[in-house]
Amino acid sequence: MTSFDAIIIGGGHNGLVAAATLAKAGRKVLVLEAAGEVGGAARTEEFAPGFRTSSIAHVLNRLHPDVVKSLELEKHGLIVARGDFVPSLALSKDGPPLILHGAYGEVLTGGSSAEQSAWKELRAQLLRYAGILKPFLARRPPDLDGMSLLETAALGQSALALKKLGKEDMRDFLRVLLMNVADLLDEQLEDDRLKGLLAFDATLGSHLGPRSPTSLLGLYYRLAGETGGAAGAQIVPKGGMGAVVSAIRAAAENAGVTIRTGTPVAKIIVEKGRAVGVTLDNGEILPARTIVSAINPATTFLDLVGSREIDTGFVRKVKNIRTKGDAAKLNLALDRPPQFTGVDAADHKGRLVIAPSPDHVERAFNPSKYGEFSTEPVMEITLPSLADPTLAPSGACVLSAVVQYAPYALKEGWDAGKPKFLRAIMAQLEAYAPGIGKSVVHAELLTPADIEARYRMPGGHWHHGELQADQMLMSRPVSGWSGYDTPVDGLFLAGAGSHPGGGISGAPGLNAARRIIAMKG
Numbered sequence: 001m002t003s004f005d006a007i008i009i010g011g012g013h014n015g016l017v018a019a020a021t022l023a024k025a026g027r028k029v030l031v032l033e034a035a036g037e038v039g040g041a042a043r044t045e046e047f048a049p050g051f052r053t054s055s056i057a058h059v060l061n062r063l064h065p066d067v068v069k070s071l072e073l074e075k076h077g078l079i080v081a082r083g084d085f086v087p088s089l090a091l092s093k094d095g096p097p098l099i100l101h102g103a104y105g106e107v108l109t110g111g112s113s114a115e116q117s118a119w120k121e122l123r124a125q126l127l128r129y130a131g132i133l134k135p136f137l138a139r140r141p142p143d144l145d146g147m148s149l150l151e152t153a154a155l156g157q158s159a160l161a162l163k164k165l166g167k168e169d170m171r172d173f174l175r176v177l178l179m180n181v182a183d184l185l186d187e188q189l190e191d192d193r194l195k196g197l198l199a200f201d202a203t204l205g206s207h208l209g210p211r212s213p214t215s216l217l218g219l220y221y222r223l224a225g226e227t228g229g230a231a232g233a234q235i236v237p238k239g240g241m242g243a244v245v246s247a248i249r250a251a252a253e254n255a256g257v258t259i260r261t262g263t264p265v266a267k268i269i270v271e272k273g274r275a276v277g278v279t280l281d282n283g284e285i286l287p288a289r290t291i292v293s294a295i296n297p298a299t300t301f302l303d304l305v306g307s308r309e310i311d312t313g314f315v316r317k318v319k320n321i322r323t324k325g326d327a328a329k330l331n332l333a334l335d336r337p338p339q340f341t342g343v344d345a346a347d348h349k350g351r352l353v354i355a356p357s358p359d360h361v362e363r364a365f366n367p368s369k370y371g372e373f374s375t376e377p378v379m380e381i382t383l384p385s386l387a388d389p390t391l392a393p394s395g396a397c398v399l400s401a402v403v404q405y406a407p408y409a410l411k412e413g414w415d416a417g418k419p420k421f422l423r424a425i426m427a428q429l430e431a432y433a434p435g436i437g438k439s440v441v442h443a444e445l446l447t448p449a450d451i452e453a454r455y456r457m458p459g460g461h462w463h464h465g466e467l468q469a470d471q472m473l474m475s476r477p478v479s480g481w482s483g484y485d486t487p488v489d490g491l492f493l494a495g496a497g498s499h500p501g502g503g504i505s506g507a508p509g510l511n512a513a514r515r516i517i518a519m520k521g
Helices: 013-024 065-070 113-138 149-164 167-176 181-188 192-203 216-223 241-254 297-305 312-319 358-370 414-432 448-455 507-518
Strands: 004-009 029-032 044-048 051-054 088-090 098-101 107-109 258-260 265-271 274-280 285-293 327-334 351-354 378-382 397-404 440-446 491-493
Touching: 004 013, 004 274, 013 029, 013 065, 013 241, 013 285, 013 507, 029 285, 044 241, 044 327, 044 440, 051 327, 051 397, 065 507, 088 192, 098 192, 107 113, 113 167, 113 181, 113 216, 181 192, 181 216, 181 358, 192 216, 192 351, 192 358, 192 378, 241 258, 265 285, 265 297, 285 297, 285 507, 297 312, 297 491, 327 414, 327 448, 351 414, 358 378, 358 397, 378 414, 414 440, 440 448, 491 507
Parallel strands: 004 029, 004 285, 029 258, 088 351, 285 491
Antiparallel strands: 044 051, 088 098, 098 107, 265 274, 274 285, 327 397, 327 440, 351 378, 378 397
């Protein structure tokens, strides 16, 4: 039997990043993936004959620069260049869109000159404030019980950065930190299209509306991420998100990582409070001195470890992690490219957002509080085959959309509700791209319940847990255990359910691996 220093449970992008980082540090590493291929919710999959798209995540906007650099992903085929940044379009039913160009609105077109000036000022302010939080999102959260000198120094740097803002900015930063996004936008902007786009981005992937307290944090989270060295920049990768996963996998295998797909783990073996190996579904036992779980924290502790191995207080905290998703994924196979009102040919390659105003986003959110879907949903749309024709047959087109709000626990049940929700989504699309319905060859709608079943994501939540103030930083996944360590010695977390959260960043995997290396695990 081959002996491994570390076993990684879950071959999503974070698991692969952790594996590659450990292997480059000299560890012998095995990755165990339950599905037939690695990548998790960042796979590129065929959803209709000849039509392929990114499975869930479809826009790259926060891949950690240290992941790209330390794993040398460009050598393995991942090229992220400024010229690849896609614009964000706030669509309108009856006129041209408002467009944020470059790295999240370096240039704004389609708005008045007064709005352009107001946005320039607000964007600069948001980037300054996101810059204060950025170091916290980039590294392991500080251990408040016993901070190391390095952690103390890092906190000091953040305090210094806050002080450098100046008295006026510092006061304003503290004023708006836990504010709702709608109020801030109303203070500084006039154009509903711009405000709707920003409100959508602040609440995407969360059980929040623009008027929910702390919803502004979602916008900071987005702007604290970097792509190609630019804050807030976004690309639609050629080949889909699977191309990103392929580069990370190549880096892992090049470092000597062994990957086994179609290999579900049944149990994490714990002896005298220490993880010593895993048992597979087929009964095979694999020992290792370090076990890294890159899957959901609740699945890790409640199913694989078992509540008998951990104290009841910790079990209670894990059971209370909010993990019910609100976002659905729509994949459409179209026999021809759609034409969105007022959008020119080049901008169809951008990120198209239907969120006409903050009030519209709030109204879309309201039904989800009561177990109902939005009848006028908001959504983020990409047409990836326009930039990469290999994703669709000649002359045809792929439409990929993330749609809100679709509550995991639909009151009427998704068997009955899914056809109705699909009709509501198509009606919205038809209003912004007349005639699109007639071009649909095949439609695949994945509700949070579908996402849970297909990608083993409890609640169908792409962050593996709500990314809200009480489930972030030192409280992710639960308070007292935010630094990738767990109550079980030798067992570490490295997935989106740990700090800093979801999105295709690789930061949880990278930070967890660095923690293990520092502990000589």
